[in-house]
Each structure stands twice: as structure tokens, then as C-alpha cells.
Amino acid sequence: MPELIDFGKRAVDFALRSGAEEAEAYLSMSIGTSIDIERGQIVRSAKSMDQGLGVRAVYGKAVGFSYTNTLTLEKIEEAAKRAFKAARASRPDKNWLKLPSQGSFCETRGTYDKKIEGLSSDELVETAATMLEAVEAYDRRVLAVDGGVGASVFHTAVVNSWGVEAIDRGTAVGCSMETIARDGADVTPACFEVDAARVYAIDAEAVGAEAARQAVSSLGAKKIESGAFPVIFAQAALRPLLSYTLINAVKADYVQRERSALKDKIGEKVASELVTVCDDGLLEGGLSTRKFDDEGVPSQKTVVIDRGVLKNFLYDSYTANRAEVESTGNASRSGLVPYASTPVLEASNFVFKEGSMSAEELVGEVDEGLLVYGVQGAHSSNAESGEFSVVATPVWKIEGGEVAYAVRGAMVAGVVFDVLRNVSALGSNVRKMGQLVAPWIRVENVRAVGSR
Amino acid sequence: MLTKAVNYGRSLGAEYVEVRAQNLFKTLLTTKDGIVEGAKEGTESGAGVRVLAKGAWGFVSLGKLETKQLTDAVEEAVRLAKAAGIRVKSPVKLADVKAIEDRVAATSRKNPQNVSMEEKIDNTLAMDKTIFGYDKRIKSCTISYLDVTGTNIFVNSDGACIEQDKLYVWSRVLASARENSVYASAREEIGSTSGYEVFDTETPEKVGAMVAKRVIEQLKAKTPKGGSFPAVLGPNVVGVFIHEAMGHLAEADLTLSGSALYDKLGKRIGSDLVTVYDDGTVKGAFGSFKYDDEGVRTQKTALITNGTLTGLMHDRETAHKLDMKPTGNARAEDFRSEPIIRMRNTYLAAGDSSFEELIEGIDFGYYLKSFRGGQANLDGTFQVGIQEAYEIVKGRVGEPVRSASISGNTLETLHKVDAVGRDFELWPGRCGKGQIAFICDGGPHIRVGEVTVGGGA
Numbered sequence: 001m002p003e004l005i006d007f008g009k010r011a012v013d014f015a016l017r018s019g020a021e022e023a024e025a026y027l028s029m030s031i032g033t034s035i036d037i038e039r040g041q042i043v044r045s046a047k048s049m050d051q052g053l054g055v056r057a058v059y060g061k062a063v064g065f066s067y068t069n070t071l072t073l074e075k076i077e078e079a080a081k082r083a084f085k086a087a088r089a090s091r092p093d094k095n096w097l098k099l100p101s102q103g104s105f106c107e108t109r110g111t112y113d114k115k116i117e118g119l120s121s122d123e124l125v126e127t128a129a130t131m132l133e134a135v136e137a138y139d140r141r142v143l144a145v146d147g148g149v150g151a152s153v154f155h156t157a158v159v160n161s162w163g164v165e166a167i168d169r170g171t172a173v174g175c176s177m178e179t180i181a182r183d184g185a186d187v188t189p190a191c192f193e194v195d196a197a198r199v200y201a202i203d204a205e206a207v208g209a210e211a212a213r214q215a216v217s218s219l220g221a222k223k224i225e226s227g228a229f230p231v232i233f234a235q236a237a238l239r240p241l242l243s244y245t246l247i248n249a250v251k252a253d254y255v256q257r258e259r260s261a262l263k264d265k266i267g268e269k270v271a272s273e274l275v276t277v278c279d280d281g282l283l284e285g286g287l288s289t290r291k292f293d294d295e296g297v298p299s300q301k302t303v304v305i306d307r308g309v310l311k312n313f314l315y316d317s318y319t320a321n322r323a324e325v326e327s328t329g330n331a332s333r334s335g336l337v338p339y340a341s342t343p344v345l346e347a348s349n350f351v352f353k354e355g356s357m358s359a360e361e362l363v364g365e366v367d368e369g370l371l372v373y374g375v376q377g378a379h380s381s382n383a384e385s386g387e388f389s390v391v392a393t394p395v396w397k398i399e400g401g402e403v404a405y406a407v408r409g410a411m412v413a414g415v416v417f418d419v420l421r422n423v424s425a426l427g428s429n430v431r432k433m434g435q436l437v438a439p440w441i442r443v444e445n446v447r448a449v450g451s452r
Numbered sequence: 453m454l455t456k457a458v459n460y461g462r463s464l465g466a467e468y469v470e471v472r473a474q475n476l477f478k479t480l481l482t483t484k485d486g487i488v489e490g491a492k493e494g495t496e497s498g499a500g501v502r503v504l505a506k507g508a509w510g511f512v513s514l515g516k517l518e519t520k521q522l523t524d525a526v527e528e529a530v531r532l533a534k535a536a537g538i539r540v541k542s543p544v545k546l547a548d549v550k551a552i553e554d555r556v557a558a559t560s561r562k563n564p565q566n567v568s569m570e571e572k573i574d575n576t577l578a579m580d581k582t583i584f585g586y587d588k589r590i591k592s593c594t595i596s597y598l599d600v601t602g603t604n605i606f607v608n609s610d611g612a613c614i615e616q617d618k619l620y621v622w623s624r625v626l627a628s629a630r631e632n633s634v635y636a637s638a639r640e641e642i643g644s645t646s647g648y649e650v651f652d653t654e655t656p657e658k659v660g661a662m663v664a665k666r667v668i669e670q671l672k673a674k675t676p677k678g679g680s681f682p683a684v685l686g687p688n689v690v691g692v693f694i695h696e697a698m699g700h701l702a703e704a705d706l707t708l709s710g711s712a713l714y715d716k717l718g719k720r721i722g723s724d725l726v727t728v729y730d731d732g733t734v735k736g737a738f739g740s741f742k743y744d745d746e747g748v749r750t751q752k753t754a755l756i757t758n759g760t761l762t763g764l765m766h767d768r769e770t771a772h773k774l775d776m777k778p779t780g781n782a783r784a785e786d787f788r789s790e791p792i793i794r795m796r797n798t799y800l801a802a803g804d805s806s807f808e809e810l811i812e813g814i815d816f817g818y819y820l821k822s823f824r825g826g827q828a829n830l831d832g833t834f835q836v837g838i839q840e841a842y843e844i845v846k847g848r849v850g851e852p853v854r855s856a857s858i859s860g861n862t863l864e865t866l867h868k869v870d871a872v873g874r875d876f877e878l879w880p881g882r883c884g885k886g887q888i889a890f891i892c893d894g895g896p897h898i899r900v901g902e903v904t905v906g907g908g909a
Contacts, residue, residue: 035536039709042539045532046511048788056490067494069515075495082493089569090491091577121535129539145709145830180710180830187710189831226678257485258591259628261635336788340478342490380825380837382855384628384635387675389857389906391827391835409833411859411906413678449678449906451860 008159014080032152110285134208158296181215188218240378252319271420355426409451476602507543558617560647564599582660636670643880646736673854687877691893697834704770712832722866738880800895803872832862873897
């Protein structure tokens with residue numbers, strides 16, 4: 001899509017000619033196809049085509065932004081002028097230094113698969129059917145509530161007036177399945193399994209079977225007494241817990257604005273020495289892997305926590321300029337319509353170094369504890385303090401080193417920084433789940449509140 | 453052009469075709485600690501084409517409004533529906549509705565399009581100033597502002613043709629404070645479909661002071677005891693409880709998927725003090741509109757009447773499946789998304805108790821005044837995080853409590869509602885179900901005999 005670069009150059013040019021001192025254009029183009037499963041059948045297929053451009057114009061340290069989803073020269077000029085006009089209407093930002101300059105990009109691996117570009121909706125329907133059949137074959141008491149298969153192809157470009165000219169392309173594919181099981185009056189909570197990748201290598205049958213297994217295993221749930229237990233968190237539970245707490249706390253934006261309990265803690269021990277965490281925008285096949293971030297800064301690998309010691313925060317160019325350090329390539333335009341937003345600071349692939357224990361070994365050492373596959377309500381965590389208080393679901397009780405029975409209505413609460421300090425083991429079963437790449441993690445002494 | 457596209461879809465063998473075309477204009481602002489991060493504007497236009505063929509849906513969204521692309525999109529949508537339809541066991545059918553032709557114009561006193569960017573920035577910075585001026589322990593304040601204006605044209609193969617103006621004004625404030633090692637944060641939202649005049653009543657000074665007071669009180673607050681306690685829920689918490697824990701279960705697509713309300717229609721699911729509505733007709737409220745995105749007129753839908761489940765929220769598909777009437781709950785975030793069943797303004801109806809009557813009998817419990825977030829599972833397990841709470845000790849409101857959260861089972865909790873206040877408030881919010889919908893929720897103060905309180909550490 002070389003025309004994206006051309007459109008971007010024109011937009012930057014229009015903005016400068018309007019009077020902007022600096023300008024940047026971000027462009028994206030995507031085509032996605034999805035197949036939806038609802039209540040046990042494939043009922044829908046959808047295709048979306050989206051493209052657009054967002055322009056940042058800077059004038060007297062004030063930043064204006066405008067976007068359009070119509071890529072014609074006329075609309076691009078209009079967007080550039082609006083961005084400049086918005087900058088004039090805005091107020092100077094004393095912390096503004098400049099947009100980034102061109103850096104040198106590393107090649108990424110495993111982020112584009114030509115096969116995904118050519119996938120037909122018929123083939124995706126077959127994949128969805130395979131997943132659905134795997135659910136039905138597992139146990140008759142299981143209902144495939146909701147699920148689907150999706151594939152997308154996307155191109156991204158960044159151009160700015162400091163010479164940045166960057167273009168990248170990528171593919172993604174994924175399938176997911178939400179199930180419940182019903183046995184007489186016993187109805188389980190929703191269980192969920194997902195597999196996502198950048199190349200066409202997902203196992204739809206395994207996703208269906210695992211979602212069904214979780215549901216059946218959730219039948220006959222019991223309540224538990226409150227107490228403090230060892231808790232093993234699976235990836236689907238870790239992801240929401242960490243993204244509203246730890247991941248925010250290591251963002252320079254939070255640190256600079258006194259919203260992070262990790263401020264002034266670089267070089268200090270903040271976690272068990274078993275814990276090593278990197279932000280890796282170049283991870284092979286990572287779901288957030290890209291050549292450059294969403295303001296054109298090269299992606300990199302940044303050590304965040306090394307054997308328990310806090311090493312680095314994550315920066316975009318704005319927070320890096322403010323702290324007089326280099327950006328770590330963590331600018332991101334989130335959401336379904338990336339060109340419609342200015343960059344925000346976000347982790348790329350947030351990678352926990354794996355341990356050596358198998359899932360069975362992690363469970364086997366626990367005399368009495370919980371195995372948590374998901375949490376509800378993590379978004380109500382307190383980002384500043386790291387406090388969380390969530391419902392664990394689905395969740396199983398571990399007794400005598402074995403998964404004994406499903407638990408209903410248990411809450412787990414604590415402070416994420418205590419959780420990190422109390423990590424007693426990490427598994428070898430690493431998975432990619434959204435921005436998180438991690439194994440199962442076992443934590444000692446987590447408070448659980450049972451319901452009466 | 454849209455009618456032609458619809459007819460073309462029918463000629464290709466589709467049983468039903470609809471096209472939604474939109475032109476949207478948005479203004480966005482973010483300020484952080486008094487600094488304008490960016491003054492932003494944007495335009496979007498595009499169409500969503502949805503067809504029903506071979507008993508399955510095909511949907512195509514495109515960011516263009518040109519005849520050629522629209523024709524291609526219709527063809528593609530029919531092809532997609534037929535591909536999906538191969539596997540359909542129980543074909544999708546739609547409940548009949550009257551095909552409406554109407555033009556609905558926005559009637560704001562202050563159309564946000566006519567308010568300058570400078571004024572919007574001034575208003576936002578005034579709120580920031582109020583918050584920082586309240587107490588020096590306040591360390592950060594992020595304010596977002598958004599307005600959306602534009603038109604939405606809906607045409608379908610039943611003969612409906614509806615043009616509706618869209619108008620939304622929304623703002624969210626997040627403030628945080630620190631004192632030594634204690635961190636606290638608080639949030640609030642403003643949202644309206646009436647117009648920019650919402651800031652005449654929700655002034656920056658008023659909202660700013662409310663958020664600032666809330667975050668500062670948390671600094672001296674203690675964490676709650678974990679366990680089961682009686683609780684009084686404020687309108688803001690009642691709203692999110694009704695929305696998350698009850699409302700989602702009554703969205704007919706989720707009810708059919710086996711939610712805790714599956715097979716409960718006509719049955720008692722709460723104490724007889726509980727009456728709940730989902731109401732799209734509240735003037736100016738953030739979740740109000742005249743026609744939904746299937747062209748169905750909105751209404752006030754009774755979900756629970758004196759403790760009995762009397763209604764669900766439907767689109768045309770679920771209404772047909774359950775042999776009920778569509779309720780006008782089909783909403784799409786924009787042309788990129790398909791209409792799905794969403795709430796509007798969802799609330800518990802007021803009763804006749806005073807606040808004093810609600811708390812006087814409680815020896816020890818919690819007054820949960822304002823929420824931070826909430827979520828529920830299909831089985832009715834809910835969690836609501838609380839940002840402002842107080843102890844209730846011997847019938848009186850006591851010391852503040854921070855980072856509490858409550859959980860329970862929806863139906864058990866609805867049965868434990870043992871008193872309902874006579875006050876009433878509606879709060880704006882945004883609800884995520886794959887797409888974002890603007891909504892309100894609320895109610896009066898209520899007392900719940902017992903709820904599980906989990907706390908910070």
C-alpha cells in the first residue's frame with residue numbers, strides 16, 4: 001500500500017502549508033472477515049473495510065488533531081487544515097518538545113501470512129464448524145453460547161515533518177468460544193477459551209474442546225470458607241488483573257503524574273526474584289508486534305522487571321522528552337478505529353519469563369488453594385494503589401495437590417504489588433493472551449472471600 | 453441510492469435487506485493536569501449493509517458512500533449470508549413491525565457544533581482548575597470530552613425509511629490523590645442527548661467539587677472488612693447493579709443463551725418492592741432515542757413488575773423466536789457495527805422509604821454510594837467495584853471506606869431488597885458489549901439485607 005505513504009506526505013505538506021510548525025500523519029487500512037456462532041449455530045458472517053488518516057499539527061507547542069475516513073486529496077487537505085485550526089484553538093503545552101525523528105527499524109518475524117490475505121469466508125465457516133463440533137462432541141450438557149472465527153489484514157503508515165516515513169503490514173487470525181453447561185438446575189458461569197495468532201496456525205478444535213471441558217468441570221460448584229490461600233492464576237485471569245494495575249504502574253505517563261506506586265522505585269526490589277518481565281514490541285509472532293509504534297518510533301525490547309528488581313518504565317516520545325530519555329516505542333492508537341485517535345502510552349507484548357514447572361507440578365505442590373481461570377470486575381481495580389477485588393470465575397479448589405471441585409461466588413482481593421512479591425512459582429506453559437505473554441503463575445497467601 | 457441498494461439485495465435472493473448510512477462529526481478533547489493534550493475533530497461517513505439470506509445474516513461495513521461500492525457491499529453481504537447459512541439448523545426469522553417513514557431532527561438549545569473549540573477547552577479547564585484548587589493532595593486529573601453530531605439514515609426492504617439526527621455530549625473526569633503511601637482515585641461522567649446545555653446544570657464547578665471531595669475523602673478512608681453485611685446502595689450503585697447484574701441477563705439474546713433469567717418469564721425473581729424498567733423515552737437522557745437501528749420505535753419496557761419478570765429486551769430476531777413484540781433495543785455503535793440488543797436508560801422504580809428509614813435498622817453495614825465499575829456473568833454472579841462508601845454503625849452513616857467491592861448472585865440479591873427509597877437519580881454511562889453504547893442507569897436508594905463485601909488488602 002505505497003499510496004498510504006503518499007497520502008501521508010500530502011497531509012503533512014498541507015498542514016505545514018497551513019502554518020503548522022510540525023505535522024504528522026498516521027494512516028491505517030484494514031479488511032476483516034468474521035464468522036459468528038450464537039447459541040449452538042453459525043448464524044452470521046461479516047466483513048468490514050476501514051481506512052483513514054489522522055493528522056497531528058503543532059503550532060506554538062499546542063497540538064491539534066483531525067481525522068477522516070475518506071482518503072481523497074480534498075478530504076485530506078480539509079483534515080490537515082482542521083488539525084492546524086484545532087492547534088490554534090488549543091493551549092500551549094509547556095512539556096511539548098517535538099515529534100519523533102526517523103530511527104532504524106528492525107525486521108519483525110511471524111507477523112504477516114499471505115495465506116490469511118487469501119482466506120475465503122467459506123474456509124472460515126469450516127473452521128467455525130470444526131470448533132462447534134468439538135464442543136458438541138465433548139458433552140451434551142454444554143451449550144456453545146457465543147464464539148467465532150475472525151481474520152484480518154492491515155497496513156499502517158506514519159509520516160512526519162522530521163523525516164519519519166514508515167510503513168508496515170500485518171495479519172491476524174483468531175477463534176474463541178464461550179460455553180456454559182447445564183445439568184438440571186445446575187448452570188455454570190460462562191467459560192471461555194481463545195486462540196489467536198499472526199499466522200494461520202490456530203487450533204479451533206482444541207479451543208472448542210477446552211471451552212467445553214471447562215464448562216463441564218464447572219458443574220457441581222461449591223462455596224468455600226474465606227481465608228488466605230496459594231492461588232494459581234491462569235493467563236485469562238492474569239491479563240485483566242495486570243492490565244489495570246501493574247501495566248499502568250510502569251507507564252511513564254502514570255509515573256510522571258504521580259499515579260504510580262512504582263514512582264522512584266527503579267533499582268528496587270518490587271517482586272519475587274522469580275519474576276522477570278519485558279515489554280517486547282519485536283517478539284516473534286507477538287499479537288502486538290510491529291516494526292514501529294504508532295508515532296513511527298522503532299519497536300524494541302525493554303526490560304521492566306529483572307529478577308524482581310524494577311529496571312525501566314515504558315515511554316512514548318512525549319513522556320520520554322519530558323524525562324529526557326529515549327522513547328521505548330510504546331505509543332499506541334487503540335481501538336477499532338486507530339486513525340481516529342492521538343497516540344496513548346500502552347504496553348506492546350508484556351512478557352513474563354517462563355518457569356520450569358508443568359501445570360501439574362504447580363498444582364501438585366498445593367495442599368489447599370485455588371486455580372483461577374478468569375476474573376470479573378478487574379476494571380474496577382485501583383490503578384494508583386494496585387488494589388483489586390474481583391470475583392474469580394471460573395475457579396476450582398485445589399486439595400491435596402489435585403484440582404478437586406469448582407467454586408462458586410469467591411472473591412479474591414489484594415494489592416498487585418503484594419501479589420508480585422508473593423509469587424512462588426511460574427509454569428512453563430506460556431501463552432499469548434492479548435498483550436500478555438505469560439505462563440501460569442502461583443502466588444502465596446492471597447485473600448479469598450467466600451460467599452455465604 | 454439506499455433504496456436501490458436494498459432492492460438490489462432482494463433481487464439477489466435475500467429475504468431481508470437493510471442499509472444504514474451515516475455522516476458523523478466528532479469533537480474530542482483530553483486534558484491532563486491542566487494541559488490540553490490535543491484538541492481533536494473528525495469526520496466519518498460510511499454505511500452498514502445487513503442482509504438475511506438462507507436463514508443467516510451477512511453484514512458488510514464500508515467507509516464510503518458511493519453507489520458502486522454500496523452495490524458491491526450488498527453482493528458481498530448476500531454471499532456471506534449464504535456461506536454462513538449452509539450450517540444453520542434453526543433459520544433466523546424476524547418479528548413483523550410496521551414500516552415507518554419519519555424524519556427526526558435534533559432539538560438542542562445549544563448544538564455542540566455551534567460551540568467553539570475555545571469554549572469547550574475553557575469549560576474543560578475550568579473543571580480541572582476546580583479540582584486542583586480543592587486540595588493540594590490532588591495529584592492528577594484527566595478530563596475527556598466528546599461530542600457527536602450527524603445524521604443516520606435507515607432504509608430496509610420492508611419499506612422503512614427513517615432519517616434521525618444524532619447528538620451526544622459526554623465528558624469524563626478522573627482525579628487521583630496521594631498522601632504519603634496512600635493512593636486514591638475517583639471518577640465521574642456527564643452525558644446527554646439534549647445538547648451542550650447539559651453543562652448549564654452540570655457545571656464544571658459542581659462536578660469538579662464532587663469528584664475532588666470524593667477522592668480526598670478516600671485518603672482517610674479505611675478498607676472494609678470482608679464478609680456478608682447488610683448494605684444501603686445509593687442510586688448510582690443501584691443503577692450499575694440493575695444494569696450489570698440484572699439488565700444484561702434480560703437482553704433476550706443473553707437470556708436465550710442460558711442467562712440466569714432463562715425460563716424465568718412470568719416468575720418471581722425478586723422481592724415485591726422491585727420494579728425495573730428499560731426506558732428509551734426519557735427526554736434528553738444519554739440512552740434515549742426515537743427509533744432503534746432496526747427502525748423500531750423505542751418504548752418504556754417493564755422488565756420486572758413487583759418482583760415478577762414481565763419483560764425482556766428484544767430485537768426483531770429474538771422477538772420472533774420468543775413470540776413477543778420487539779422493544780426497540782437494537783442498537784449499533786456506528787456504521788461499522790451490526791445492531792445488537794442493548795440497554796437504554798435502565799432503572800429501578802422509586803418506592804416510599806426515606807433515607808433515614810433505610811439505615812436506621814442497621815447495626816453494622818455499609819453505605820455504598822458511588823461505583824467504580826461493574827461486571828456480571830451469565831449465571832448471575834456479579835461484581836461491582838465501589839469508589840465511595842461509608843460504614844453504617846448503629847443506624848448512622850459513619851467513616852469512609854475505600855476500594856470496597858460487592859458481589860453476589862443477582863436473583864438472590866433481588867430477593868433480599870427489603871426497602872426502596874422515594875428519591876430517584878439517573879446517571880449516564882457507556883456500556884461495552886463488543887461495541888460501545890451510550891446509556892443511563894439509576895434508581896432510588898435501596899436496602900439489601902445481605903451482600904458479600906470484598907475489600908482491599
